[in-house]
Amino acid sequence: AQRVTQPEKLLSVFKGAPVELKCNYSYSGSPELFWYVQYSRQRLQLLLRHISRESIKGFTADLNKGETSFHLKKPFAQEEDSAMYYCALSRSTGNQFYFGTGTSLTVIP
Amino acid sequence: NAGVTQTPKFRVLKTGQSMTLLCAQDMNHEYMYWYRQDPGMGLRLIHYSVGEGTTAKGEVPDGYNVSRLKKQNFLLGLESAAPSQTSVYFCASNTPTGVLNQPQHFGDGTRLSIL
Numbered sequence: 001a002q003r004v005t006q007p008e009k010l011l012s013v014f015k016g017a018p019v020e021l022k023c024n025y026s027y028s029g030s031p032e033l034f035w036y037v038q039y040s041r042q043r044l045q046l047l048l049r050h051i052s053r054e055s056i057k058g059f060t061a062d063l064n065k066g067e068t069s070f071h072l073k074k075p076f077a078q079e080e081d082s083a084m085y086y087c088a089l090s091r092s093t094g095n096q097f098y099f100g101t102g103t104s105l106t107v108i109p
Numbered sequence: 110n111a112g113v114t115q116t117p118k119f120r121v122l123k124t125g126q127s128m129t130l131l132c133a134q135d136m137n138h139e140y141m142y143w144y145r146q147d148p149g150m151g152l153r154l155i156h157y158s159v160g161e162g163t164t165a166k167g168e169v170p171d172g173y174n175v176s177r178l179k180k181q182n183f184l185l186g187l188e189s190a191a192p193s194q195t196s197v198y199f200c201a202s203n204t205p206t207g208v209l210n211q212p213q214h215f216g217d218g219t220r221l222s223i224l
Contacts, residue, residue, distance in 0.1 A: 009149065034212060043113075044152075044199065046212040086151060096167070097142070097201075097213060101151035 003027075004089050006100035013077050014108045021072040021103045023061075023087030031089045033063055033070040034097075038084040047072075047085070057081070077107045111135055115200050115216035122190045122223050130185040130219050132200030139204045141183035142167075142213065143175060145196040152199065158183055190223045197221070 003026040013019045025031060035047040048056045050063040050070060061072045070087060087100040113134045122128055132141065142157040144167075154167030158177040172194060174186045183202075187194060197220050201213035 006151075036215075043217045044201075044215040049212060096154060096157065098154075099144075099152040101149060 004087050004098050004100040006087055006103050008103045009101065010104050010106070012106045012108055015079055016076050019074050019077045019081070019105065019107075021085050021087075021105065023070045023072065023100060025068050025070065025087075025089050027068075027089060027091070029091060031091065033061070034088040034090070035059070035061055035070075035072050036086045036088060036099075038086070040083070044086065079107050079109055081105060082107045113200055113202055113214050113216035115198075115219050117219060118217065119220045120222070122187075122221065124190060124192060124223060126190050127186070127188050128190065129187075130198055130200075130221075132183045132185070132202075132216060134181055134202040134214070136202065136214065137180070137204070138202035138214070139180075140202060141177065142201045143173070143183065143185045144199045144201065145169065146199060146218070147196050155185065155198075192223045195221060195223045
């Protein structure tokens with residue numbers, strides 16, 4: 001069974017501090033991993049996906065197959081990064097997405 | 110493009126009432142999904158559809174029915190609402206390209222309260 005685990009429900013960091021949101025997954029095949037962000041009272045939107053290997057809004061995430069992790073990182077947190085972040089997994093041969101329970105990030109001014 | 114549009118945005122129902130949530134997308138996406146979002150539970154898939162006229166059960170399908178009569182619309186029905194169905198409902202859509210799944214596009218959500 002596919003599972004996505006986000007161990008931190010709440011995470012607070014000070015502005016300018018580094019931030020890491022953890023995501024671990026369990027899947028026997030080749031997964032596609034995504035990070036979605038939901039700002040207050042807005043719809044979920046894609047932040048980044050592992051195959052793009054790009055940095056969005058200063059965030060990066062590297063797929064570590066050995067550790068089955070896809071942690072989201074940013075070196076210097078900004079107040080506007082405060083939001084709910086969801087890690088999601090999709091099977092490469094399927095069409096279902098499996099979401100983690102989300103991490104609420106608060107950046108303290 | 111409006112993207113994914115959900116109606117209504119808010120609704121309060123009494124236990125036992127029925128209602129239908131409408132999701133419309135204008136991106137010509139093949140796949141559409143209904144999720145519910147609950148505190149501490151994240152997003153859970155209720156039902157999904159891979160094309161017009163086809164639907165399939167997701168992780169938490171009980172108490173819900175869906176229909177995809179037109180490619181652009183995906184309806185979620187509650188035949189007899191229960192307080193446990195109080196939640197925020199999100200619709201999403203995407204389309205496959207080769208062997209890769211494209212990211213899902215989400216609607217604004219429908220906040221549903223069952224009294």
